[in-house]
Amino acid sequence: ELLGLYVLWGLLWLWQAVGALRLRHHGYEDMVRTLFKVQRECPFITRVYSIGRSVQNRHLYVLEISDNPGIHEPLEPEVKYVANMHGNEVLGRELLLALAQLLCEQHKLRDPRITSLLQGVRIHLLPSMNPDGYQLAAEQGYGKYLGGRGNARGVDLNRNFPDLHLIPLQADSRGGRNHHLPLADNWTEQVEPETLAVINWMKSYNFVLSANLHGGAVLANYPFDKASEPRARGSRRHPPSPTPDDKLFRQLAKVYSYAHGWMHQGSTCGEYFPDGITNGAQWYPISRGMQDFNYLHTNCLEITLELSCAKFPPARELPREWAANQEALLTYLEQVHRGIKGMILDENGNGIDEAVISVDGINHDMTSGLSGDYFRLLLPGQYTVTVSAKGYKSKTANVIVYPQEVTRVSPQGWGGRAELYTVCPHSQVRVRDTVTLPLHCVSTLPGQG
Numbered sequence: 001e002l003l004g005l006y007v008l009w010g011l012l013w014l015w016q017a018v019g020a021l022r023l024r025h026h027g028y029e030d031m032v033r034t035l036f037k038v039q040r041e042c043p044f045i046t047r048v049y050s051i052g053r054s055v056q057n058r059h060l061y062v063l064e065i066s067d068n069p070g071i072h073e074p075l076e077p078e079v080k081y082v083a084n085m086h087g088n089e090v091l092g093r094e095l096l097l098a099l100a101q102l103l104c105e106q107h108k109l110r111d112p113r114i115t116s117l118l119q120g121v122r123i124h125l126l127p128s129m130n131p132d133g134y135q136l137a138a139e140q141g142y143g144k145y146l147g148g149r150g151n152a153r154g155v156d157l158n159r160n161f162p163d164l165h166l167i168p169l170q171a172d173s174r175g176g177r178n179h180h181l182p183l184a185d186n187w188t189e190q191v192e193p194e195t196l197a198v199i200n201w202m203k204s205y206n207f208v209l210s211a212n213l214h215g216g217a218v219l220a221n222y223p224f225d226k227a228s229e230p231r232a233r234g235s236r237r238h239p240p241s242p243t244p245d246d247k248l249f250r251q252l253a254k255v256y257s258y259a260h261g262w263m264h265q266g267s268t269c270g271e272y273f274p275d276g277i278t279n280g281a282q283w284y285p286i287s288r289g290m291q292d293f294n295y296l297h298t299n300c301l302e303i304t305l306e307l308s309c310a311k312f313p314p315a316r317e318l319p320r321e322w323a324a325n326q327e328a329l330l331t332y333l334e335q336v337h338r339g340i341k342g343m344i345l346d347e348n349g350n351g352i353d354e355a356v357i358s359v360d361g362i363n364h365d366m367t368s369g370l371s372g373d374y375f376r377l378l379l380p381g382q383y384t385v386t387v388s389a390k391g392y393k394s395k396t397a398n399v400i401v402y403p404q405e406v407t408r409v410s411p412q413g414w415g416g417r418a419e420l421y422t423v424c425p426h427s428q429v430r431v432r433d434t435v436t437l438p439l440h441c442v443s444t445l446p447g448q449g
């Protein structure tokens with residue numbers, strides 16, 4: 001009993017110490033100081049880097065947190081959180097700073113969950129994509145209608161990404177490319193500096209999972225944001241505009257909403273959304289948004305999280321908001337381990353990048369990264385996966401993705417023939433908590449060279 005009291009007291013103390021430290025609004029200088037403070041406190045698992053500058057020349061700083069910061073380890077997925085893209089929507093910015101401090105502190109305390117998260121994932125946090133807009137909003141104070149949604153030139157950054165939607169429609173009808181759709185030659189001239197920085201960032205890291213943190217509602221919004229068809233006459237709502245990964249996106253959105261304190265209840269700010277989730281276009285269609293761009297141009301699955309009714313909540317509400325989001329922010333990142341991943345290697349064991357990973361029934365391919373590793377998030381089920389790369393024969397595998405578990409579809413049984421490479425599920429896959437069994441090697445399946 002006494003021990004229990006001590007534990008309780010310890011937890012309370014920790015909660016207070018941590019809470020007092022972390023939960024306040026951070027202006028730009030304060031935010032930057034906080035990022036570097038975390039870096040100093042946890043130097044071996046963090047790195048601060050800038051992805052570019054805003055219109056008013058503020059650095060867009062990212063805090064990276066992982067067991068080997070600065071290094072992409074093959075098979076360790078890259079994930080990101082982006083906040084404060086709308087400068088006057090500020091809760092996400094504070095949540096990411098709190099998350100950074102939590103990860104650092106819990107790592108120092110050797111918390112097993114955090115340790116395993118940081119060993120298995122490389123996390124990139126961009127607490128403010130729009131620091132100029134934030135300054136404008138913060139100067140105006142709370143309560144009234146806040147400027148600062150756009151950047152210093154008044155451009156809404158979530159309407160500023162290249163629109164790639166016209167291409168898949170053409171591609172669909174021709175049976176053409178359904179992923180990594182090309183940008184126009186002059187795309188850099190068509191976007192704001194903040195957007196340019198973020199796109200170059202997306203090109204530099206093979207991000208697999210992401211969320212974009214906003215405010216003004218409480219729900220998890222998944223692609224597409226752009227309407228695929230016009231609203232029916234007399235109807236208030238637009239029809240949904242689903243991606244080929246619709247089921248997966250719904251699940252990702254639900255994972256966040258159900259791990260959140262109240263988002264899943266779906267009726268926080270006056271409108272009702274079942275499960276606290278919605279397809280973007282079904283809520284309200286937009287063009288040139290960031291989550292659609294992630295999906296159409298990169299390997300990254302991104303959803304948009306609306307986290308508070310008030311865009312600039314008073315500081316006294318931050319502890320409650322942090323309590324509501326802390327578990328959800330962690331659980332969402334852990335979803336990156338669902339599905340399959342593996343290495344695409346040539347006959348000498350060198351990684352093949354830009355190999356294409358296709359899943360039957362999902363018209364959206366992923367590609368391998370520079371080291372030849374790939375990640376394909378999938379819901380539990382049975383899939384037929386084909387890998388193809390220029391100059392190589394394609395290879396097809398049947399894969400089972402089990403619930404609650406990462407399925408490794410990794411290299412093994414390498415044939416040593418120049419024209420052939422294998423994708424092979426070989427690792428121990430836990431089916432239930434106690435039983436382990438190896439999957440069959442792909443090269444034993446019929447139809448293999």
Ligand SMILES: [Zn+2]
Nearest residue numbers: 086089214215
């Ligand atoms: Zn927003």
